[in-house]
Amino acid sequence: MQKAAIERNNETIAAQLTPVGRETVQDRVYSELRRALIGGLFEPNQVLTIRGLADALVTSTMPVREALGRLITEKALEALPNRSVRVPPITLERIDDLLRARSLIEGEAIALAATRMSPRQIASIEAMLGEWDEMRALKHKKDIDREATLNQSFHFEIYRCCGSAVLIPMIESLWLQSGPCIRVAIYAFSDAGEVDTAHYHRRIVAALAKQDAQAAREALVADISRPFAFLRDKLQSAAAKDQT
Amino acid sequence: MQKAAIERNNETIAAQLTPVGRETVQDRVYSELRRALIGGLFEPNQVLTIRGLADALVTSTMPVREALGRLITEKALEALPNRSVRVPPITLERIDDLLRARSLIEGEAIALAATRMSPRQIASIEAMLGEWDEMRALKHKKDIDREATLNQSFHFEIYRCCGSAVLIPMIESLWLQSGPCIRVAIYAFSDAGEVDTAHYHRRIVAALAKQDAQAAREALVADISRPFAFLRDKLQSAAAKDQT
DNA sequence: TCAAAGCAAGTGTGATCACAAATCAATAAT
DNA sequence: ATTATTGATTTGTGATCACACTTGCTTTGA
Known part of the structure; x- marks a missing residue:
């Protein structure tokens, strides 16, 4: 046989x-x-x-x-x-609502990930950060699409380590919902002189490396709050100007 | 004209x-x-x-x-x-995962609701509680479907007061995912001699009436944890017996 | 001149058909 | 007797058609 x-x-x-x-x-x-x-x-x-x-x-x-x-x-x-x-309209309430939900759920996910990430996984994230700096230095900060994609991979690479099959789809749904808002904010960013987004990501990675869940959560919330806050101000001033 | x-x-x-x-x-x-x-x-x-x-x-x-x-x-x-x-299978990991997500998100929703509910809304919830007791006393605790429906209305009546258009659909999704699990647990409950579920709901209402967000969150988590914990034990012992 | 009726193009919804892949049963081969 | 193969049935997927509703524009009537 x-x-x-x-x-x-x-x-x-x-x-x-x-x-x-x-x-x-x-x-x-x-x-x-x-x-x-x-x-x-x-x-x-x-x-x-x-x-x-x-x-x-x-x-x-x-x-x-x-x-x-x-x-x-x-x-x-x-x-x-x-x-x-x-595609849903952007309102002030919705922005706050989305930010709160994202802080809550993505915060929990990264806190879980902080306690579970292997050194190998952390190294992978850190490598990503380096690649990022490279691109940023090279391309004179104009390739917004590439930047956004990298940002997405960075975050989800971390979330994947939280070990929750329930939280991750919810986070994806939240990104989907906040996508249009965020993009508006990012375009505005690139006009209004760029803030150092790399700093925030380094804070996240540092917290993860120390397995400090609370610090990771705070760093993440700071990171995702930025575009929302920016967009919020923009909308508010636009509304104020509209009323006069 | x-x-x-x-x-x-x-x-x-x-x-x-x-x-x-x-x-x-x-x-x-x-x-x-x-x-x-x-x-x-x-x-x-x-x-x-x-x-x-x-x-x-x-x-x-x-x-x-x-x-x-x-x-x-x-x-x-x-x-x-x-x-x-x-329909997805029930596993130990999934049960813990669902319970964690529900505690997190529904907990946040009820904490928000606690600070926002009007006296009128609280009264409506309390009335619901009374109606519940009535039914329970009358029907000799056997109408599981009616009980489940009432439970659902009770919870979502509260969640609706949280004022978040983002959290509520997520909670609905979570209920949808945990529905089959919960139902298995509830049937087991009714065999294994019933616990006093009304007590937990009264604790929730009391916390809401005092506008005590933290207490409301804790009472809610205790409430939704019960069937999950029950199901968890059941699965674990079944697995243990299976292994022998 | 202007508002209302009527018409035409466009759009979502549901039904049906064609086709490929999967499932299962029975048959054939070793 | 057990495994492999064939064939029939079932199932999901995509395309197309029919119909009802909406929308925007034209035409008509005051």
């Missing part, structure tokens, strides 16, 4: 090949819309139509409508009574 | 008629599945098929698949690699 030989052969093949995966069209549409949303490609109040998106993404309406439905249940999009869907 | 008369006439009509609403089939399917899930009608690990549900709900597959997609993104259901969907 050559069964063992066949088995061995299969194993060597399996070792060489990488799984191809079976992502559906709907999943791709969903990911793409997510990316666009947290990347701030859609602006608040913009209405999205199924057929319009389907044309833009070169598919039929079916995957788009299901992806939109999913995004609506995550509150990343909003279903109007007219049955049209739009 | 009889414009004013017409206007008046329309107003009287509007006063008499109640808006008919335009709930879609998909929404009804979604609500029904939600109800079934947090009511524990589906058991953990059960797989659900689109066509099966469509037949049971007497619609076509289309509303069902979209409702399922929404429930999957909320983690109320789980998409297997085979593309079939099932």
